[in-house]
Amino acid sequence: MPRKKPLQPICQHYSKDLKKRVIYQSFVLHKSNENITIDLNMPLRVVQRVQQTWAEFGEVCRDRRHKGRPPLLSTQNTKFMLALIDQTPDIYLDEIQEYLYIQHDVDVSLATISRTLHRLGYGSKKVRSLRFRCADVRRDFIMAIGNEPVDRIVCADESAVNILTSYRRNGWSLKGLRSRKRCCFVRGTQ
Numbered sequence: 001m002p003r004k005k006p007l008q009p010i011c012q013h014y015s016k017d018l019k020k021r022v023i024y025q026s027f028v029l030h031k032s033n034e035n036i037t038i039d040l041n042m043p044l045r046v047v048q049r050v051q052q053t054w055a056e057f058g059e060v061c062r063d064r065r066h067k068g069r070p071p072l073l074s075t076q077n078t079k080f081m082l083a084l085i086d087q088t089p090d091i092y093l094d095e096i097q098e099y100l101y102i103q104h105d106v107d108v109s110l111a112t113i114s115r116t117l118h119r120l121g122y123g124s125k126k127v128r129s130l131r132f133r134c135a136d137v138r139r140d141f142i143m144a145i146g147n148e149p150v151d152r153i154v155c156a157d158e159s160a161v162n163i164l165t166s167y168r169r170n171g172w173s174l175k176g177l178r179s180r181k182r183c184c185f186v187r188g189t190q
Contacts, residue, residue: 014042014046016060016061018040018042019050019060019061020060021040022036022040022042022047022050022051022060023050023051023054023060025039025040026047026051033047033048033051072106072108072112073100073106073108073112073113073116076104077100077104077106078116078120080099080100080103080104081096081100081113081116081117082120084096084099085117085122085172085173089127089171089172089173089179090127090168090169090170090171090172090179091171091172092168093110093113093114094110096113097109097110097113100113117172121174121175122172122173122174122175123172123173123174123175124170124171124172124179125170125171125172125173125178125179126169126170126171126179127168127169127170127171127179
């Protein structure tokens with residue numbers, strides 16, 4: 001036995017022009033709601049709703065653009081955030097928050113910054129460091145130390161000079177692109 005199709009409510013969207021005809025027939029031609037329903041082939045409830053919207057807002061359609069809270073970050077603040085990310089793609093969200101507060105006196109949460117970046121198409125990815133190393137210097141060092149006996153070589157742990165060249169693993173970039181940071185590899189001197 002075949003099943004019957006379930007009843008679905010008729011949900012139809014009417015154009016702005018057709019809604020303006022409702023107002024024209026109602027106020028200029030002074031037709032009743034039932035006659036407008038028959039003339040325009042639309043439900044009575046739709047005719048009543050269009051008339052109610054016209055009485056409240058002076059338009060046949062409600063403006064949905066200004067619904068909800070206004071954004072906390074202006075376009076200038078958003079451009080500033082994107083400039084920070086372009087300059088240093090491995091910046092943390094709390095650093096962006098701090099720069100926004102210092103430069104623009106805007107106090108926003110980390111979640112707002114993260115949602116704004118994701119809405120703009122940015123994502124957090126592994127940073128690919130483009131380091132510049134000198135293979136010739138390394139080869140010369142190996143050649144110079146190769147003649148020394150093993151018992152004369154002393155290696156000390158953590159003997160490097162910290163010149164703030166530690167790099168972060170994650171960075172921001174547009175979706176579909178790699179996150180890259182140019183950095184120089186600098187050896188310490190004795």
